[in-house]
Amino acid sequence: MTQDLRLAIAAELERTRARTTLLTDAVDEDDLIRQHSPLMSPLVWDLAHIGNQEELWLVRDVGGRDPVRRDIDELYDAFKHARRDRPALPLLNPAEARTYTATVRDKVLDVLDRVRFDPSRRLVDDGFAFGMIVQHEQQHDETMLATHQLRAGTPVLSAPPPPPGREITGEILIKAGKFVMGTDTEPWALDNERPAHAVDVPAFWIDAAPTTNEQYAAFIDAGGYDDPRWWSECGWAYRIRAGLEKPLHWLRDHDGWHCRRFGRVEPVHPHEPVVHVCYHEAEAYAAWAGKRLPTEAEWEKAARHDPATGRSRRYPWGDDPPEARHANLGQRHLGPAPVGAYPDGASPLGVHQLIGDVWEWVSSGFEPYPGFTAFPYREYSEVFFGGDYRVLRGGSFGTDAAACRGTFRNWDHPIRRQIFSGFRCARAA
Numbered sequence: 201m202t203q204d205l206r207l208a209i210a211a212e213l214e215r216t217r218a219r220t221t222l223l224t225d226a227v228d229e230d231d232l233i234r235q236h237s238p239l240m241s242p243l244v245w246d247l248a249h250i251g252n253q254e255e256l257w258l259v260r261d262v263g264g265r266d267p268v269r270r271d272i273d274e275l276y277d278a279f280k281h282a283r284r285d286r287p288a289l290p291l292l293n294p295a296e297a298r299t300y301t302a303t304v305r306d307k308v309l310d311v312l313d314r315v316r317f318d319p320s321r322r323l324v325d326d327g328f329a330f331g332m333i334v335q336h337e338q339q340h341d342e343t344m345l346a347t348h349q350l351r352a353g354t355p356v357l358s359a360p361p362p363p364p365g366r367e368i369t370g371e372i373l374i375k376a377g378k379f380v381m382g383t384d385t386e387p388w389a390l391d392n393e394r395p396a397h398a399v400d401v402p403a404f405w406i407d408a409a410p411t412t413n414e415q416y417a418a419f420i421d422a423g424g425y426d427d428p429r430w431w432s433e434c435g436w437a438y439r440i441r442a443g444l445e446k447p448l449h450w451l452r453d454h455d456g457w458h459c460r461r462f463g464r465v466e467p468v469h470p471h472e473p474v475v476h477v478c479y480h481e482a483e484a485y486a487a488w489a490g491k492r493l494p495t496e497a498e499w500e501k502a503a504r505h506d507p508a509t510g511r512s513r514r515y516p517w518g519d520d521p522p523e524a525r526h527a528n529l530g531q532r533h534l535g536p537a538p539v540g541a542y543p544d545g546a547s548p549l550g551v552h553q554l555i556g557d558v559w560e561w562v563s564s565g566f567e568p569y570p571g572f573t574a575f576p577y578r579e580y581s582e583v584f585f586g587g588d589y590r591v592l593r594g595g596s597f598g599t600d601a602a603a604c605r606g607t608f609r610n611w612d613h614p615i616r617r618q619i620f621s622g623f624r625c626a627r628a629a
Contacts, residue, residue: 206312209330212602213312216337217305219531219600220250223344224294226356232294237350238284239618245276246340246347248292251301252276254308254333257576262329263311268304279579323576331388331602332576338600345531345598346618348462349449355463362528362597365471365538368409372549373629374498376403379505380512381497382569383607392581393607395571396512399497403629406494406502409539409552410560410624411485414470416477417457419485420446430487435480438615448476448617462534471538473558473622479590479614482561482623494626496564496609499593502547503554504606515606516547516554522601527556530600536622537597556599558622559592559610566591566611588614596620 224232224247232244241249252272259265274280275289292300315324323329348357377400383389384396425445428436438444450468451458457468477485486492494502504512513519517526526545528537536557546552554560566589574582589611595604598620612619 202317205317205327209312209327209334210309212334213305213308213330216334216341216600216602219341220247220337220344223341223348223357224298226348227351229294231351231353233287233291235284235287236347236352237618239616240343240347240350241283241286242291243344243347244294244297245286245289245291246344247294248272248297248300249276249278250337250340251297251304253336254301255304257329257333258308258311259304262315262324263307265307265311268307269300272300326387328388329576332390335388335390335603338603341531341600342596342598342603342620346620350618351463353463357462357534359532359534362533362535362537363541366540366543368540368552370408371405371627372408372502372551374401374404374406374502374505374549375507376401376629379501379510381500381504381607386514386605386607388602389605389607390580391573391575392566392568392609394573395569397570399501401497401501404494404498404626405629406498406551406626407491407624408550410473410536410558410622411482412471412539413457413468413474415489416447416474416485417468417470419488422488424484424488427488430484431480432483435483435614438478438480439484442615444478444481447474447481469538471540473536473539473553475536475558475596475620475622476617477621477623478617479561479621481617482621483563486623486625489625491625491627493561493563493623496562496591496593498626499554499560499562500606502549502551503594506548508548513606515545516551517545522555522604527553527595527601528597529556529595529604531598533597535597536620554594555604555606556595557597558594558620559596559599560594561621561623562591562593564591565589566609584611590614592619592621 233242235242255268317324319325378398380396381399382396383393449460458465459468503516506513568585592610
């Protein structure tokens with residue numbers, strides 16, 4: 201079992217690094233160093249930060265080895281330097297960053313060969329620290345993918361189109377009752393997903409599919425951006441201040457709506473989930489449609505609760521890890537798939553595409569679960585609790601399966617649109 205775990209971890213580390221390499225080798229040195237948006241770091245910062253976190257946790261903490269580059273720790277501390285300020289730092293250049301991350305990885309693989317997965321040492325039990333680092337790198341890969349979307353210039357990424365969709369309409373009734381939210385058993389679950397706890401959820405309806413571009417365009421055409429009735433007070437104030445009038449990257453001409461996607465301009469696909477909308481836009485659409493956004497507990501119950509057995513599944517389709525037939529994950533495609541493209545990934549009650557395609561805004565703020573304990577450090581979750589953060593669930597086409605499950609919680613400010621964010625609506629029964 202121990203050797204099987206070592207091999208599985210090594211495979212995940214290698215697979216993840218291949219994605220990082222793809223995202224950073226796709227552009228030239230100038231693009232790696234350039235800041236493509238003040239909302240994002242230069243790609244070369246993400247690359248070296250990935251290596252630095254791997255060194256801190258796996259080389260130094262787990263392995264007890266001497267530092268590789270203690271002198272750069274502060275440069276790549278995400279809490280000490282805002283993204284907009286990072287280009288002015290004395291960062292490693294692309295060649296130095298690649299050499300550094302490769303050196304760290306060699307040491308990590310040596311640590312992996314020798315480490316004892318001691319159940320009494322929580323950091324290494326079931327390979328947790330290695331899983332945490334795999335997820336961290338995949339999260340930065342998704343961030344770098346978002347940077348690619350903001351990048352101007354010749355397209356450098358390509359992928360096959362997603363599978364065709366099928367008509368999915370209407371709402372699904374989720375009956376009242378308790379279900380188990382969160383987890384105590386997922387070995388690589390992060391602290392904000394824990395502990396498992398029972399939640400009593402009143403009956404509600406939830407859309408069978410995410411809100412599509414066609415549906416969202418109807419909101420625009422109906423004057424949704426011009427009518428404060430549909431917006432919260434702070435949402436309307438931000439709409440005015442930011443001049444919001446359509447999803448990010450949408451363009452309108454005599455042929456209708458188009459969007460810019462990774463350097464290519466293409467017609468907006470009517471049946472794809474809408475993407476690059478902020479929480480305020482999602483909330484306004486839901487109000488216009490006579491509905492609301494689901495709470496986090498409602499979303500997770502729709503995604504995990506099996507009414508036949510009463511248990512909570514790892515994923516809507518069951519406990520098996522995601523396959524290509526289940527969900528649009530891992531940058532397999534460079535955009536959301538049309539609704540209905542993954543019938544094998546639907547929940548027992550027929551809710552589709554809860555995993556992959558677009559992160560889904562929910563109405564809940566980011567708060568700890570009852571009995572929460574920060575682990576292995578406060579800065580992963582605890583320092584973000586409260587404030588104006590809103591939770592996003594389910595992952596996107598840019599989220600890797602290693603960093604996505606039915607319990608996984610993402611969060612961001614309600615004004616964020618550069619992320620691969622969409623939504624679906626709900627209402628009380």
